[in-house]
Amino acid sequence: MGEVIVVTSGKGGVGKTTATANIGAGLALRGYKVALVDADIGLRNLDVVLGLENRIVYDLVDVAHGHCRLKQALIKDKRFEGLYLLPAAQTKDKTAVKPEQMKEICLQLGEEFDYVIIDCPAGIEQGFKNAIAGAEKAIVVTTPEVSAVRDADRVIGLLEAADLREPKLVINRLRPKMVRQGNMMNIEDIIDILAVDLLGVIPEDEKIIVTTNKGDPVIQDERSLSGEAFRNITRRILGEPVPLMDLERNGNLFSRLRRMVRLG
Amino acid sequence: MATDSGYVMADSRAAGAEENQTVLIQRTLRSGQSIFYPGNVVVLGDVNPGAQVTATGDVIVVGALRGMVHAGAGGNEAAVVVAFRLEPTQLRIAKHVSRPPAGMVPAGQPEVARIRDGVITIEAFSVAGERQGSIARVSVPVDLEFEK
Numbered sequence: 001m002g003e004v005i006v007v008t009s010g011k012g013g014v015g016k017t018t019a020t021a022n023i024g025a026g027l028a029l030r031g032y033k034v035a036l037v038d039a040d041i042g043l044r045n046l047d048v049v050l051g052l053e054n055r056i057v058y059d060l061v062d063v064a065h066g067h068c069r070l071k072q073a074l075i076k077d078k079r080f081e082g083l084y085l086l087p088a089a090q091t092k093d094k095t096a097v098k099p100e101q102m103k104e105i106c107l108q109l110g111e112e113f114d115y116v117i118i119d120c121p122a123g124i125e126q127g128f129k130n131a132i133a134g135a136e137k138a139i140v141v142t143t144p145e146v147s148a149v150r151d152a153d154r155v156i157g158l159l160e161a162a163d164l165r166e167p168k169l170v171i172n173r174l175r176p177k178m179v180r181q182g183n184m185m186n187i188e189d190i191i192d193i194l195a196v197d198l199l200g201v202i203p204e205d206e207k208i209i210v211t212t213n214k215g216d217p218v219i220q221d222e223r224s225l226s227g228e229a230f231r232n233i234t235r236r237i238l239g240e241p242v243p244l245m246d247l248e249r250n251g252n253l254f255s256r257l258r259r260m261v262r263l264g
Numbered sequence: 265m266a267t268d269s270g271y272v273m274a275d276s277r278a279a280g281a282e283e284n285q286t287v288l289i290q291r292t293l294r295s296g297q298s299i300f301y302p303g304n305v306v307v308l309g310d311v312n313p314g315a316q317v318t319a320t321g322d323v324i325v326v327g328a329l330r331g332m333v334h335a336g337a338g339g340n341e342a343a344v345v346v347a348f349r350l351e352p353t354q355l356r357i358a359k360h361v362s363r364p365p366a367g368m369v370p371a372g373q374p375e376v377a378r379i380r381d382g383v384i385t386i387e388a389f390s391v392a393g394e395r396q397g398s399i400a401r402v403s404v405p406v407d408l409e410f411e412k
Contacts, residue, residue, distance in 0.1 A: 150295050153312050157294030
């Protein structure tokens, strides 16, 4: 029985889809069978980020309504052995699927796959409720901005209310230099408010923009720091103790980044 | 002091028996979550920004108070707000509304907010203060927490 994890944030644009794609690819690279589910019906993106858009025939709504079998809708990612995508429908909206149907789909996927990762839409309405319905665990993505942290706090409250306890936190787009200058929330500030376990910190990285536009997860980029951050997150999900970056190490982190860029 | 606390006790009695009821919230209140209680509220956890606590009596937060709090919501001017870290978005007592002055540095110690001369005033919280009787009335366990 696989593990069903929802990636959520409340606020849009913080990196849920990017995180889903990279964590999924990372787990597949480690030899696990992974199904990614795009729950953002009507605003599907995960297929684009994975570069699988042109291979969609059936989608989540078709499966939910019995228009096709689950296996027919799953798209195999040829670059990553064991990685599959269940895309969202683009011409429908969030009401096209009910929480019970999502639960059933997650249950079926859980029998087949080691990890089922659900890309949750922004917001806390129907789409969010659908996305969390079948999940057993949650990853909350935030950026070091007051508004994103506020929304993450709201979402953690809603997850707890839905019995998804102890969600793990991913802090995305951190700029160590700005933190050091005191112009950006630091990791401690965020943890102080949210009071959840930190799964990982991803530094701001232009590489992400390039790889996302290309539909090529950054996690396979050995040189980029964001790729390394995602590989660390993957290892932590698998239970390996990988040290977390903390503020005291940010100076080192930044100089390490510079060193790596020079070497590269 | 005796006159003052005597007045406080008389006032809270006049406001009705429910003022003496205290509810214990044993978790952190996150953004979007709110508590209303006709009496006193004790939160064993934080009150995060975007969360709201409304009580007709006193509000005590054994943690960081960063959200909105309204004590004495029925008009009880003697109500107080106590927090380990008193950094509210907005603080209301009875009909008074206040917000922390811009650039306020956290005190780093428990503080109490109360109305003095018609203005919400924040002071360091000390158990042996003149409101001791009133604090003890709110909740004995919290008093013990403070003395640890």
